Amino acid sequence: MTEGFRELRLDGVGRRFAGKDALADLDLTIRAGEFIALLGPSGCGKSTALNCLAGLLPLTSGSIWQDEKRIDVLPPEKRGFGMVFQSYALFPHMSVRRNIAFGLQMRRLPRAEVARRTAEAIRLVQLEEHVDKLPGQLSGGQQQRVAIARAVVLEPSLVLMDEPLSNLDAKLRLEMRTEIRRLHQSLGLTTVYVTHDQEEALSLADRLVVLRAGRVQQVGTPEELHARPVNWHVADFMGFRNLFEMTATQASRGDVVVEGEGMKLVGSAVSPIAEGSRAVAAVRPEDVRVVTGEGENHLDVDVEVVEYQGRELAVEVRTASGRALHVRTDQRLAPGDRVSLAIDPQRLLVYPLAPGEQAPAPLADVEAVAS
Incomplete structure (x- = not known):
């Protein structure tokens, strides 16, 4: 040998x-x-x-x-x-x-x-x-x-x-x-x-x-x-399909409130982030849940695309501000449905954006460039 x-x-x-x-x-x-x-x-x-x-x-x-x-x-x-x-x-x-x-x-x-x-x-x-x-x-x-x-x-x-x-x-x-x-x-x-x-x-x-x-x-x-991807580039590659640029409006210990694109969400800061700074919020499609009622990190969205994948559906929805989100769910949804979503704050990871760093492009912009 x-x-x-x-x-x-x-x-x-x-x-x-x-x-x-x-x-x-x-x-x-x-x-x-x-x-x-x-x-x-x-x-x-x-x-x-x-x-x-x-x-x-x-x-x-x-x-x-x-x-x-x-x-x-x-x-x-x-x-x-x-x-x-x-x-x-x-x-x-x-x-x-x-x-x-x-x-x-x-x-x-x-x-x-x-x-x-x-x-x-x-x-x-x-x-x-x-x-x-x-x-x-x-x-x-x-x-x-x-x-x-x-x-x-x-x-x-x-x-x-x-x-x-x-x-x-x-x-x-x-x-x-x-x-x-x-x-x-x-x-x-x-x-x-x-x-x-x-x-x-x-x-x-x-x-x-x-x-x-x-x-x-x-x-x-x-x-x-x-x-726990260490930065948003790793998160993007490791399946966090929902990434969006926001502003950190409150930060205390590991919790951070971010706002942008018509959303206000509570997430978990992966590394220290200053109030008022640019940030990227990231969440996996399987960590976005379809719910009823109101609560923290709730969003009302319209269902646009539904892909059947056996026990689950891969769903693309759109927020009131026009931002696309990806969801995986076992609930039967159809294009045109209006539903409420909830994101667990511990599952929403927030990363600071370095000065001059370009944020991830929305999916529609990526597709436009690719075409």
Whole structure:
């Protein structure tokens, strides 16, 4: 087996292209056996970070250490890592068995050892019935299993996965997520996984690293990032679809009153915020409830769009000031209905806006720009 490590440390890792930072000042310590997800939108630097770790890109600044050994000066083949690509990168003329065994054969291991480890990897990814097929005869999910088996058969100290499920349909993605988690737990593999899918990251990772414009925004457990994003950029990416610029009119301890766009709401300040300052209020669609009667944080809205999603409806409503809000509810609503909504103050997170910082655009403005 490839020599293991206690921890992998990235110190101030940066990478520039054409004078611009694609990745800057990345500090991260990965413990042996940990599953880390690098998460963020396209162009945030997550794949750049993975490629720097793999040795496919040289660093512009910083260093990478495996315990006390510096490895960013080593070529990829000397680092002992396994990699699973988005494109699978299988040899089309080789059978499943030969694809998986190829790396072991290149290392000139004894034939019996190659056969044993190849058979074990095939069993792990449950492809025993397909060992003699060519990649072109397999489904997308089966091809991805071959790619994963080819990586783990080398018994690497670290497995790097670059958006491995993005080419699969929704059902296969769900199945392969479970498969990857099962393999990670059964083998104790240290894994770094790149994705733009926050649901995928939450379900797989022990810790998430959220990147934006090449810089780390937050590092934490799935529970921490889901419940308490550190800034509104992370909240936006982690499913807080309702974000709107408001003004903090009262602030005491953790509670803050914000006003704007015809709304007056009580929320929970994520970080200190001064009265009279600009703020972004954020709440998840599932934390906006359809209610009857009056009360704190109540809004009267008109239902405009209803999407059936099984047990729940995804609903877009509009306030009297014309602002769109997103709601998830099990109540049967229809376009044209007028309903009351309530937002739990503890679920409405309020973030200060830095001087000169641009607030999130309303959904209608985003759609106008996109079109």
